[in-house]
Amino acid sequence: MKHQIWNKEMECMKRSDLKALQLERLKALVDYCDKNSKFYHERFEKNGITADKIKTLSDIQYIPYTTKDDLRDTYPFGMLSVPQKKIVRVHASSGTTGNPTVxxxxxxxxxxxxxxxxxxxxxxxxxxxxxxxxxxxxxxxxxxxxxxxxxxxxxxxxxxxxxxxxxxxxxxxxxxxxxxxxxxxxxxxxxxxxxxxxxxxxxxxxxxxxxxxxxxxxxxxxxxxxxxxxxxxxxxxxxxxxxxxxxxxxxxxxxxxxxxxxxNEDHFLCEIIDPKTGEVLPEGSEGEMVVTNLTKRGLPILRYRTKDITKINYEPCECGRTTARMHKIIGRSDDMLKIRGVNVFPSQVESALIGINSISPHYQLVVRREGFADNLEVRVELIDASLLEKYSELENLRKNIHDRIKNILGIEIKVSLVEPKTIERFTGKAQRVLDLRNK
Amino acid sequence: MIIKQISIFVENKKGRLAEITETIAKSGANIRALSIADTTDFGILRIIVDKADDAAATLKEAGITVSVTNVIAIGIDDTPGAFSVPMRILSDAGIDVEYMYAFITRKSEKAYVILRVADNDTAAKVLMDKGVELLDEEGFHSLM
CATH class of the missing domain: 3.40.50.12780 (ANL, N-terminal domain)
Known part of the structure; x- marks a missing residue:
């Protein structure tokens, strides 16, 4: 396999040099935000943060997280750090709920x-x-x-x-x-x-x-x-x-x-945190990714909570790059479920169901607390009437679905076959989880 | 010698059987025989009606998972050991029975059994060859 590298200097840098570069850029960014961003200047003042306080990369933890709500609350240009004439382009997210983020x-x-x-x-x-x-x-x-x-x-x-x-x-x-x-x-x-x-x-x-x-x-x-x-x-x-x-x-x-x-670690500093407590997790852990864009100046963002769950591998890659690799997004922190201590995402269940033609694409996860144990039920709609002639075929279908999901999640689950159109349909973002544990 | 049967997937929840049978009623079909088997979560309701295609279409329209399959119906004498005769015939012919259910009528002294086997035609042939009474659609519905 032929590997080609666009910027060998930055993509194959020694890790220690890369960390030094990140630290230097982080300090410059904090200093820049303190002087130019009204939003961050106020935040820093409230939390006693100055560029001098950043001595190692982990000192980034003094800085509070920035969230999507911060961007919404300052819509459209409240977080700009330069006069508008220095801005040469604007983009915005779709904003399905509330203000778009600009x-x-x-x-x-x-x-x-x-x-x-x-x-x-x-x-x-x-x-x-x-x-x-x-x-x-x-x-x-x-x-x-x-x-x-x-x-x-x-x-x-x-x-x-x-x-x-x-x-x-x-x-x-x-x-x-x-x-x-x-x-x-x-x-x-x-x-x-x-x-x-x-x-x-x-x-x-x-x-x-x-x-x-x-x-x-x-x-x-x-x-x-x-x-x-x-x-x-x-x-x-x-x-x-x-x-x-x-x-x-x-x-x-x-x-x-x-x-x-x-x-692209010379531009992006990534952390993995526990989405529930906000605590920074050790290298290699799975959790919500928080990202600081080290070089952005028009609208700088520090410690942005992506809500995406992943983990980061810092081992060098066979391709020759030394930059860390993030795992494909495992799920969203907003729909993460913790069942018997295991993180479960609807997307994992979805991937297990792909290619099973006897059921509809609609599914629902129901979590219940029975005694002291959390139990997960996966409800899927049976649409293949040809299976009705033999119980064994329905049981085989159920077992197949059960095994696939259990393999991915690593916990015992229950699969229920339900009638078509009994799982609620959503026009916007689907609400796939029914958590009855605290009800 | 084949009779149409409707199989319906029924979730185990309150009122569901009532709703499904009301849907069948709406189609104007009359239920002649039925059987239901269930697991903890769901059941399969099997019915023989006088207007199978109408009933199936109405059920399908209501979004219910339903299939129409062919079964055979046999008549047996109301005497001890009579039912074992066709069972032995099928067994000797190597034909497995998937499921069955029985009913009686006011118009006949006989008992009737609906049989679901893997191969209807062969089953019908071996049973008739040994003198077992098989009903066709017309014969079946004239009993009612």
Whole structure:
């Protein structure tokens, strides 16, 4: 396997040098925020924080966490640290509940962002020879423009098709010889399926697609396999991670080893905390990731609570990089359940249910306290009437679901087959957990 | 010699059987025979009705998991040992019985058994060859 590294100096730095660089940048950031950010200046004053107080990286723990609510409360420009004329771009999150969160960039911020993305797309195999179709929606969302400038930075040929219009996406792919696609996993799969449907007119070998840069939603290994098989011809995709509060895509991404997402640690300082207590956990622990963007100046953010649950591996990677790798997002701290001391996420159950055709995609987790034990029931809807002829087939289905989930969660569970349409449907974010323990 | 049977997935919860049978009533179908078996969480209700397709369509429309399958119905004499005869015939022919249920009618002295086997046609043939009475749809419903 050929590994290519965009910025050897930063990506393969000795860990001790990297830590020294992070400390130097952290001190500069604290000093900068104290002098330029009204928001952080007030916070620092209240907590007695100055740049001098930061002597080691763990001294970051003196600084309070920043949350999404802080961004909402200061909507739209309350957290800016520069005069508006220094801001050259603004993005915003969708804001499904309440105010959207607005982020703003100076020219230097955009430059850093493009560098961060350049490293990830290069690590995933993209080069200046690549023709890349960006199928993320352009607009206030950071995904499309983030990838766009990173890809231009490495010299790739960017085709900004934006999202939607499948017919045209496929036509450009064939006519331009597009070899790389930027998309959400689900859209990438949808495009592959649509391409197959038109296989009589345009066989799959009329596409040159080789690389997928997937992001903006989670992708289980099962789904990735499905996407790769669907495109065929050795199609290979990697996952990248970021969020608008921390620039956008570009914080971390997989190299060809696909054994964790390399963090651009010279720009991002990551901590793992217990989401319930806020306590910082030792290296290697699983918990909520808290991120400080060390180089952002337009709208700096310190110790941002991502609500994403992961763990970080600090071992060097076979690809040659020394940067730490974060595990694919395991779940969201807002829907994490603790059952008999084990962390359980609805997303884990979901990944176990993928590919079982006898049930609907809707499921519900019910947690009860019986005696002194917590019990988890997973409710799934039976839709395959052909199983009604034999009890053994229903029992086999139940056992299969039970074994798959138990394998992933590592705890005993109960699976209940229920009638179709009895599990509540949600138009927005699904509420999959019914916790009856304190009722 | 085949009769249509409806199988319905029923969750074990209060009032569910009432709701499902009310749905069947709405379709105008008349229940002739029934059986229900249950585990702790769910049951499968099996019914024979006079208008199987109408009833199944109405149930499906109501979002209920339902399937229509073919079963066979045999008539046996009301005497000791009579039921063992067809059982022995099926066993000797190597045909497994998945499940069965029985009913009687006012119009006949006989007892009737609904049988679900893996291979209806072979089962029907070996039973008839040995003189067991098999009912077709018409014969079955004329008993009511």
């Amino acid at each position: 982020v703003a960039y100076t020219r230097e911020d955009l430059d850093n962002w493009a560098e961060q993305v350049a490293r990830l797309v290069y690590a995933a195999g993209t080069t200046d020879e690549s023709i890349v179709q960006i199928c993320f929606g352009y607009g206030m969302f950071t995904g499309a423009l983030g990838l766009h400038y990173g890809l231009e930075r490495i010299g790739a040929t960017v085709v900004p098709t934006s999202s939607g219009n499948t017919e045209k996406q496929l036509k450009f792919m064939r006519d331009f010889g597009t070899d790389t696609i930027v998309a959400t996993p689900s859209y990438c799969l949808y495009l592959a399926e649509s391409a197959r449907e038109r296989g009589i007119e345009f066989p799959m070998d009329s596409y040159k697609l080789k690389t997928g840069l997937l992001g903006s939603e989670g992708c289980t290994p099962e789904m990735r396999k499905q996407i790769e098989e669907s495109w065929g011809n050795g199609f290979f995709c990697t996952d990248n991670y970021g969020m608008s509060e921390l620039n956008g895509p570009g914080m971390s991404g997989e190299c060809m080893m696909r054994d964790g997402l390399h963090i």
